[in-house]
Amino acid sequence: MTSERPAVVHVTCCPDGPFLVRGADVIRDEDGVDHATHRPVVAVCRCGKSTRKPWCDGMHKLLPRTPPTPRAATGE
Amino acid sequence: MRAPLPRGPVSAQVLSWLKGRVAPDVPHVRRLLQEPSADIICDEDRQLTLWTLYELHYTGFDDIGAGWEWSPECLAVRRVLETEFEHHMRASTRDTVRAVCARAGGVAERLFALVLEDDSPSLGRYIQRQADRSEAVEFLIHRSIYNLKEADAHTWAIPRLTGAAKVALVELQYDEYGTGNLDRLHSQMFADTLRACGLDSSVGAYIDEVPAVTLSLNNGLTMFGLHRRLTAAAMGHLAAFEASSSQPSRQVARGLRRLGFPEPAAAYFDEHVEADAVHEQVATRNICEVLVTQDPRRSEDVFFGAAAGIYLDARVAGYVLNAWATGRSALLPELPAPDVLGA
Numbered sequence: 001m002t003s004e005r006p007a008v009v010h011v012t013c014c015p016d017g018p019f020l021v022r023g024a025d026v027i028r029d030e031d032g033v034d035h036a037t038h039r040p041v042v043a044v045c046r047c048g049k050s051t052r053k054p055w056c057d058g059m060h061k062l063l064p065r066t067p068p069t070p071r072a073a074t075g076e
Numbered sequence: 077m078r079a080p081l082p083r084g085p086v087s088a089q090v091l092s093w094l095k096g097r098v099a100p101d102v103p104h105v106r107r108l109l110q111e112p113s114a115d116i117i118c119d120e121d122r123q124l125t126l127w128t129l130y131e132l133h134y135t136g137f138d139d140i141g142a143g144w145e146w147s148p149e150c151l152a153v154r155r156v157l158e159t160e161f162e163h164h165m166r167a168s169t170r171d172t173v174r175a176v177c178a179r180a181g182g183v184a185e186r187l188f189a190l191v192l193e194d195d196s197p198s199l200g201r202y203i204q205r206q207a208d209r210s211e212a213v214e215f216l217i218h219r220s221i222y223n224l225k226e227a228d229a230h231t232w233a234i235p236r237l238t239g240a241a242k243v244a245l246v247e248l249q250y251d252e253y254g255t256g257n258l259d260r261l262h263s264q265m266f267a268d269t270l271r272a273c274g275l276d277s278s279v280g281a282y283i284d285e286v287p288a289v290t291l292s293l294n295n296g297l298t299m300f301g302l303h304r305r306l307t308a309a310a311m312g313h314l315a316a317f318e319a320s321s322s323q324p325s326r327q328v329a330r331g332l333r334r335l336g337f338p339e340p341a342a343a344y345f346d347e348h349v350e351a352d353a354v355h356e357q358v359a360t361r362n363i364c365e366v367l368v369t370q371d372p373r374r375s376e377d378v379f380f381g382a383a384a385g386i387y388l389d390a391r392v393a394g395y396v397l398n399a400w401a402t403g404r405s406a407l408l409p410e411l412p413a414p415d416v417l418g419a
Contacts (some may be wrong), residue, residue, distance in 0.1 A: 058322030
């Protein structure tokens with residue numbers, strides 16, 4: 001790894017899921033606490049239910065979806 | 077690692093070849109395999125043979141020459157076993173794959189739905205709430221077969237992917253392999269977990285104790301990884317695997333703490349709560365979704381790989397929970413000495 005800072009931070013919003021953040025060194029949470037990133041891409045909680053905030057822990061999958069997305073069309 | 081003990085006539089034959097005791101005789105093994113297995117997932121002889129032949133492509137055995145990896149005789153036996161095993165996996169997942177292919181929505185969304193709708197019994201929940209120490213130890217032993225070479229089978233897909241899907245898989249695998257840090261190498265973290273629980277962390281230490289059903293989980297994954305024609309299935313498997321990991325990992329970490337195992341025991345599972353919440357997004361959206369966009373014909377195999385992973389996982393959970401529910405061990409009794417089987 002070089003000591004150069006990444007020029008760009010990429011943030012991707014996953015539908016019904018977290019923000020995927022690439023290129024960030026630190027995520028600052030709502031209380032102003034800094035959390036260093038330890039992996040090349042991190043998932044930041046967007047639903048508020050994570051038990052490991054600010055990181056996503058998949059809890060959003062247990063929540064009812066909002067807004068409801070069309071699914072369960074069963075072909076023919 | 078030393079070669080495993082044979083579990084029946086086929087593995088006895090093949091292990092005798094590999095150890096140089098008898099000359100390879102493929103027609104003989106074909107005859108032994110003529111009758112289809114009653115249940116190939118729980119067929120000790122077949123799964124152990126396939127696992128042994130596959131292990132030649134990983135780190136192999138101390139007592140078997142590396143040259144066997146590409147021997148035509150081994151590949152011929154592998155082919156017979158793989159054909160039967162793949163047929164079983166496709167037949168067992170056909171309805172699920174058809175339904176998910178016919179469904180509306182993006183590939184990632186449908187992969188998540190497939191995982192979410194799986195209602196098979198949960199090993200994670202049992203470990204969290206009910207398991208005793210010996211059951212937790214057995215669980216770790218079952219997991220050790222895969223977790224000590226975690227991520228390796230999916231790495232075979234890298235040279236077979238192109239463009240954005242390749243970039244995404246390498247990004248995911250770099251995290252699996254510790255992002256340049258040995259302490260964070262996932263297989264190394266699992267070895268630390270085993271040691272913290274007083275278990276042997278060397279690769280293959282428990283191979284003779286683990287039943288066919290757990291070998292089948294590993295063999296399915298290796299089959300997808302080794303065959304280029306199954307690359308999309310390997311990536312679907314990866315997506316389902318990652319998307320069904322965060323919650324069980326949280327449950328297992330809680331269970332190990334409840335049972336009073338030392339803190340390092342749970343660290344591997346803590347890491348997977350967080351890592352797999354990232355990986356499931358990368359695998360579904362940046363790999364599988366992209367693969368299908370690159371070539372829509374791949375969608376069926378992406379869903380097949382996912383459904384097969386879920387199916388094999390459910391077979392393992394069913395076997396293990398059933399053994400524990402009836403007061404039995406979920407590991408094998410001591411295997412007979414090789415000479416009993418003519419190896």
